[in-house]
Amino acid sequence: MTRACAFEGSAPRQHKELVKTVQLEGQVLLKIIQHCSEALPQLVTGQLLGLDVGQQLEVTDCFAFPAAVADDDAEAESAGANYQLEMMRCLREVNVDNNTVGWYQSANMGTFQTLELIETFINYHENIKKCVCIIYDPQRSSRGNLALKAVRLKESFIELSKEQKLTLKGFREAGLSWRDIFVELPIKVRNSNLVQALVADLIPAPTATQADVDKLNLSVAPFLERNIQSLVECVDDIVQEQQKVTMYHKTVARQQQLYSAWLVKRRQENTQRLQDNLEALPEEDPTLFKPIPEPSMLDNYLVTNQIATYCDQINIAASEAIQKLFLMESMQKAGL
Amino acid sequence: MAATVLLPSGSNVSVKVHPVVLFSICDAYTRRKENQDRVIGTLLGVVADNVIEVKNCYVVPHNESSEQVMVDVVHHKTMFELHQKVAPHESIVGWFATGSDLYNSDALIQEFYSKESTHPVHMVVDTTLKDEKFSVQAYTSRVLALGDKVLATEFIEIPCDTIVGDIERVGAELMLTGFNDPSPDGRQKETANKSFSDETETLAASMARLADLVAKASDYVDGVMSGKVVGDPAVGRYLADTVALVPHLARPDFERIFNESVQDSMVVTYLSDLLRAHVGLAERLGTAALPIM
Numbered sequence: 313m314t315r316a317c318a319f320e321g322s323a324p325r326q327h328k329e330l331v332k333t334v335q336l337e338g339q340v341l342l343k344i345i346q347h348c349s350e351a352l353p354q355l356v357t358g359q360l361l362g363l364d365v366g367q368q369l370e371v372t373d374c375f376a377f378p379a380a381v382a383d384d385d386a387e388a389e390s391a392g393a394n395y396q397l398e399m400m401r402c403l404r405e406v407n408v409d410n411n412t413v414g415w416y417q418s419a420n421m422g423t424f425q426t427l428e429l430i431e432t433f434i435n436y437h438e439n440i441k442k443c444v445c446i447i448y449d450p451q452r453s454s455r456g457n458l459a460l461k462a463v464r465l466k467e468s469f470i471e472l473s474k475e476q477k478l479t480l481k482g483f484r485e486a487g488l489s490w491r492d493i494f495v496e497l498p499i500k501v502r503n504s505n506l507v508q509a510l511v512a513d514l515i516p517a518p519t520a521t522q523a524d525v526d527k528l529n530l531s532v533a534p535f536l537e538r539n540i541q542s543l544v545e546c547v548d549d550i551v552q553e554q555q556k557v558t559m560y561h562k563t564v565a566r567q568q569q570l571y572s573a574w575l576v577k578r579r580q581e582n583t584q585r586l587q588d589n590l591e592a593l594p595e596e597d598p599t600l601f602k603p604i605p606e607p608s609m610l611d612n613y614l615v616t617n618q619i620a621t622y623c624d625q626i627n628i629a630a631s632e633a634i635q636k637l638f639l640m641e642s643m644q645k646a647g648l
Numbered sequence: 649m650a651a652t653v654l655l656p657s658g659s660n661v662s663v664k665v666h667p668v669v670l671f672s673i674c675d676a677y678t679r680r681k682e683n684q685d686r687v688i689g690t691l692l693g694v695v696a697d698n699v700i701e702v703k704n705c706y707v708v709p710h711n712e713s714s715e716q717v718m719v720d721v722v723h724h725k726t727m728f729e730l731h732q733k734v735a736p737h738e739s740i741v742g743w744f745a746t747g748s749d750l751y752n753s754d755a756l757i758q759e760f761y762s763k764e765s766t767h768p769v770h771m772v773v774d775t776t777l778k779d780e781k782f783s784v785q786a787y788t789s790r791v792l793a794l795g796d797k798v799l800a801t802e803f804i805e806i807p808c809d810t811i812v813g814d815i816e817r818v819g820a821e822l823m824l825t826g827f828n829d830p831s832p833d834g835r836q837k838e839t840a841n842k843s844f845s846d847e848t849e850t851l852a853a854s855m856a857r858l859a860d861l862v863a864k865a866s867d868y869v870d871g872v873m874s875g876k877v878v879g880d881p882a883v884g885r886y887l888a889d890t891v892a893l894v895p896h897l898a899r900p901d902f903e904r905i906f907n908e909s910v911q912d913s914m915v916v917t918y919l920s921d922l923l924r925a926h927v928g929l930a931e932r933l934g935t936a937a938l939p940i941m
Contacts, residue, residue, distance in 0.1 A: 339671035346668050346703070350735070373675070378733035395730060402727050405720070406707040407679040489931060506674045506775060527854045530909075536916055543923070616927055623920040630913040630920075635851060637909050644902055 331442045331497060332367040334462040338503040340374045341460075347376045348418035349450045354379060357417040359396065361409050364442045370502075371446075373408050374416065375399050412436075414464075416446040421542055421625075424463075425494065425617040427610070433465045434473060444497065452535075452625070462497040469493050473610075490613035491620075530640065532633040536626060543622045546615055553612045563604055662807040663769055663786040665702045669744075670773065670784065670810070676707040677746045677775045686747040688757065690724055691771060692731060692738040700741050700769055701811075704731065708743075710757075717753035719760060742769030742786075748776050750787070755801040758789045770803065784808055 340360070348356060356379060362371040378395060400410045414436070417424070424447045436443040444464045452459035468488055582593055669691065680687045689707040693700060706727045709720045728740065743761050745754065754770065761768040767788055774783045786808035792800045865887060871877035872884070897905070 337675065339668065339675050342668040342671055346666065347734075376734045395733060398726060399730050402706075402723055402730070405709050405723060406676065407681065504674070504678055506678060507671055510670055510674055527851060528858065533912065536912075540916065540919075543920070547923070616931075619923060619927060623924045626916055626920040630917040632851060633913045634910060637906060637913075639855065641906055644897075 330367065330467060331364065331369045331444060331464060333369070333500060334444055334446075334497050335368055335370045335500045335502050336446075337370075337372050338501060338507055340371050341501060343374050343376075344416050344446065344448050344460075345450075348416075348448045351379070351418070352450055355418050355420060357415055359399075359412060360414045360416055360444070360446065361403070361411060362413045363409055363411060364413060369413055369442060369444055369497075371413060373403070375403070412440060413442070414444040414446065416448060419447045419449050421449065421451060421538055421622075423542065423618060423621075425614045425621070427614065430465065430473070430493075430610070430614075434470070437465070437470060446499075451538075460499060462499050463494045464497060466492050466495050490616040493613055493617060528636065530633070530636055532629055535629055536633075539622055539626050539629070543619065543626070546619045546622060549615045550612070550619065553615060557612075560604065560606060567604065661698050661700060661767065661769075661788060662809070663700045663702060663771070664809050664811045665771070665784065666704075667810060669702050669705045672705055672707075673744055673746060673773050674775065677773075681709075686745055686751075688719070688743060688745045690728065690740055690761075691742045691744055691769065692728075692735075693741040694738060695741060702741060702769075702771070703738055704735070705744060706731065712751075712753050717756055719757060721760075740765045740768070742771060744771040744773060746773050746775045748772070748774045750803055754803070755789075758801060758803075762789070769806070771808070784810070 344358070347358060356376065358374055358376040360371045361373045361375075362369065364370070377392065400412075404410045415432070417429075424445075429445065433443070433445065442464075444462050446460065446462050449459035466488075469492060472488065578593060585591065585593065673687070673689070676687045676689065687707055688710050689705055691702045692704040692706075693702040695701070708724045708727070711718045731738065740761070742765065743757065745751075745757075750772065758768065758770055761770075770787045770789065772785045772787070774785075786806050787803040788806050790802045790804060792802050868877065868883075869887065872879035
């Protein structure tokens with residue numbers, strides 16, 4: 313099997329091919345599911361290995377990271393790095409592709425838009441241009457559907473954060489909104505021929521499976537409750553963020569006032585001193601009125617993203633519930 | 649699969665394999681080095697009440713010729729330590745090999761693994777698809793000795809099953825029913841790769857499958873009633889229990905429950921849409937960043 317690797321464009325043009333789809337091997341899918349669901353309620357992460365082929369990122373293998381023990385940060389970090397190196401070395405001996413293409417993590421109720429995610433992305437981005445993060449939600453999957461998604465940061469957002477211009481003005485200038493931080497990528501599952509034979513032989517032809525029974529479960533209230541609770545927390549967060557921005561504006565306004573008052577006094581003093589034939593004092597005093605840093609809009613945007621995710625989840629779950637209820641109704645009318 | 653053989657110690661051991669393990673083995677077989685015929689590796693899992701559950705595995709490089717066999721022990725130990733960090737409850741339960749038959753060198757490898765765990769299980773995964781079947785067999789070994797002299801090692805077959813855990817079901821079945829298109833030439837078809845979040849379609853598909861199942865059951869009952877099929881009393885009782893589980897609600901009760909549930913879902917949808925509209929509006933007006941009052 314020959315695979316071609318993508319070439320990056322020549323330096324002066326800076327043309328980069330962006331990742332458009334993610335292709336998973338069946339065993340990666342099963343490994344992620346097994347690791348994340350066994351480790352519940354703890355959230356876990358792991359590394360993805362594979363190749364990038366043009367616009368498609370192929371993930372061919374993965375391994376889990378040991379759960380981080382927050383005893384001693386420096387020690388834990390080096391232990392984690394050692395683990396990674398050892399694992400990669402061993403896997404190379406058995407001909408597994410050992411290019412890191414990203415990482416996977418389990419999420420609770422779909423909450424993944426955190427600052428840590430962005431920081432990890434930026435760390436990865438310094439070494440590998442094309443990396444992706446796969447988010448798996450074990451609790452949503454227990455309702456019969458597979459809640460797996462692949463995200464990556466948008467190019468424009470990465471550039472913006474490199475320039476450290478994460479303020480409102482920065483975002484407006486770049487023309488980005490809160491929607492433009494993450495890009496969700498479609499996932500495909502691929503299996504080699506041998507594995508397809510295995511799958512066909514292993515599990516008999518599809519009749520109604522347990523997953524179907526889970527999907528047709530009518531009780532949707534607990535799931536909605538949890539979602540709404542998280543949504544309420546998010547709204548609280550956003551109100552807090554808004555308050556921060558309001559405080560900032562107030563402080564700036566107050567600072568302006570103080571500054572103009574001080575300036576008037578200075579000018580008075582200067583006219584006085586000129587009369588006394590002394591040198592005029594400078595009208596600017598930078599040490600007294602330090603410019604207040606504008607709060608980063610990043611948290612704001614992340615929380616908004618989170619709200620959007622929750623709303624989507626709720627909509628999907630509620631519409632499913634309504635469909636099932638109407639099905640039930642027609643069955644009742646027909647049968648009994 | 650052979651019937652359970654009683655081991656000398658009187659224990660009935662059986663093996664249950666997770667599909668992840670089989671997938672990894674197939675993948676490792678595809679990636680093997682050019683001069684090798686087969687791949688061997690270690691199996692990790694848990695043992696509970698004479699049932700050995702194989703949860704994970706990793707490949708160990710080895711070299712074998714007709715005279716001798718060498719296994720990279722360092723690699724094996726390193727990988728085991730790494731895996732222990734992630735899943736400390738899993739232990740070495742045996743080893744696997746691809747291929748269709750047992751080799752002579754298996755005895756030596758089995759001896760090595762019996763130092764690592766008690767009663768190691770040897771699993772043979774037939775990747776050559778002999779007999780057009782993908783077979784997975786498990787063996788345990790018994791040492792044949794005459795007095796003090798060890799003569800040979802005998803491999804006894806034990807029952808081996810594939811179990812699909814609760815959540816893996818979802819992934820594995822998804823691969824069967826929607827995503828995996830086992831076409832004879834193995835080409836990736838674009839149509840087979842639906843998006844993961846195609847919720848309404850999958851719901852319809854589930855209902856269709858359930859309807860199918862119910863139709864099969866009803867056909868079976870009709871067959872028994874008309875005397876064409878010999879009825880199995882256990883199945884009959886099971887079906888009767890299942891049908892009895894369907895609740896019979898009086899009409900007003902059902903309507904009340906139905907309306908309440910629909911209203912709950914509607915109100916939640918309305919709230920979430922309202923919230924989204926609010927955020928969108930705030931963004932456009934720029935009030936998300938400016939003080940609004």
